[in-house]
Amino acid sequence: MKRDKSVTWRREDAASLDLRGMQVAVVGGTGGIGRAFSRFLASRGASVVVVGQTFRDSAIPQIKFVKADLSLMSEAQRVGRALPAETLDAVIFTTGIMAGPKREETAEHIERDMAISYLSRLVILREIAPRLGMGRPAARVKPRVFIMGFPGNGQAGDISDLNAEKSYGRWAAHMNTVAGNEALVLAAARRYRNAGFFGLNPGFIKSDIRSNLFGGRTMLYRFIECMTGLMSASAEEYVERVAPLLVTPDIEGHSGAMFDRKGQAVLPSPKLTESSYADAFIAASEALVSKAGVRVAA
Ligand SMILES: NC(=O)c1ccc[n+]([C@@H]2O[C@H](COP(=O)([O-])OP(=O)(O)OC[C@H]3O[C@@H](n4cnc5c(N)ncnc54)[C@H](OP(=O)(O)O)[C@@H]3O)[C@@H](O)[C@H]2O)c1
Numbered sequence: 001m002k003r004d005k006s007v008t009w010r011r012e013d014a015a016s017l018d019l020r021g022m023q024v025a026v027v028g029g030t031g032g033i034g035r036a037f038s039r040f041l042a043s044r045g046a047s048v049v050v051v052g053q054t055f056r057d058s059a060i061p062q063i064k065f066v067k068a069d070l071s072l073m074s075e076a077q078r079v080g081r082a083l084p085a086e087t088l089d090a091v092i093f094t095t096g097i098m099a100g101p102k103r104e105e106t107a108e109h110i111e112r113d114m115a116i117s118y119l120s121r122l123v124i125l126r127e128i129a130p131r132l133g134m135g136r137p138a139a140r141v142k143p144r145v146f147i148m149g150f151p152g153n154g155q156a157g158d159i160s161d162l163n164a165e166k167s168y169g170r171w172a173a174h175m176n177t178v179a180g181n182e183a184l185v186l187a188a189a190r191r192y193r194n195a196g197f198f199g200l201n202p203g204f205i206k207s208d209i210r211s212n213l214f215g216g217r218t219m220l221y222r223f224i225e226c227m228t229g230l231m232s233a234s235a236e237e238y239v240e241r242v243a244p245l246l247v248t249p250d251i252e253g254h255s256g257a258m259f260d261r262k263g264q265a266v267l268p269s270p271k272l273t274e275s276s277y278a279d280a281f282i283a284a285s286e287a288l289v290s291k292a293g294v295r296v297a298a
Pocket residue numbers: 028029030031032033034035051052053054055068069070071093094095096097116117148149150201202203204205206207208209210
């Protein structure tokens with residue numbers, strides 16, 4: 001990944017952040033990195049809504065739960081409509097799985113990784129983006145949306161087979177979601193001026209996300225997660241590094257920027273900076289969502 005030297009921000013100690021009064025939604029905030037975000041933000045005084053399947057933080061009063069199966073586009077649309085976008089200061093998307101050895105399809109006939117890790121975000125984002133900031137007092141920074149994936153890695157995806165129907169490979173299927181999330185950041189940054197849109201690449205973090213990749217909690221999975229845990233930051237360490245991005249005034253005016261595991265700005269993948277390509281990717285994604293009987297909000 002190449003550094004983006006045009007975007008810099010002054011590091012602030014996460015422990016000194018005072019986030020009282022801040023309202024944040026973490027879509028995928030019930031597990032892994034999203035959960036580390038929601039717990040950290042609540043510990044600094046923010047009010048947090050988490051969306052996911054299993055709530056694990058009912059003992060923390062500042063964290064509220066919206067239950068949803070985001071493999072379904074109809075559920076994503078319901079969540080998008082229900083979120084109080086007007087008053088949110090930040091939205092973080094961390095929902096995700098990794099495609100498994102065999103192609104899995106949702107009840108709406110969408111490849112499962114594509115549905116959960118990318119298309120559900122597209123549907124929610126379209127519902128909330130026009131409303132962001134509309135019921136919020138003027139502030140130093142616009143509301144911010146952070147989309148987590150693996151941006152900056154040069155993945156362009158395969159627009160002609162987003163549903164992995166012509167051929168299936170777990171990496172190719174997952175890389176379609178990686179490219180989609182990057183396209184989503186760049187297209188939203190061009191489309192909506194009322195908020196800032198940013199990509200987050202956490203690098204490798206020990207979490208549950210790879211369990212499906214190896215077809216379950218196999219010996220290989222356990223070995224890889226053990227090595228990942230030894231060699232990389234924990235979800236909590238990563239969140240402490242990047243949480244100040246939620247509020248720093250330094251990235252205002254840099255909508256569309258992507259940040260690596262250390263929070264340094266990196267350049268987007270070259271193919272996705274071609275606006276015609278990113279737009280074609282989004283159009284193909286909308287067409288796939290419509291197969292599920294859901295119309296992506298204009
Ligand atoms: N960990 C890494 O090494 C790594 C590397 C690069 C990028 N990333 C990206 O970082 C993001 C977060 O990954 P993670 O490692 O934190 O994964 P994780 O530990 O598996 O957490 C995934 C989150 O997604 C939610 N989720 C999964 N399926 C869902 C469904 N059908 N409906 C609703 N929510 C669902 C989970 O909620 P429930 O538990 O409630 O189902 C959980 O909150 C993903 O975008 C991933 O691609 C991670």
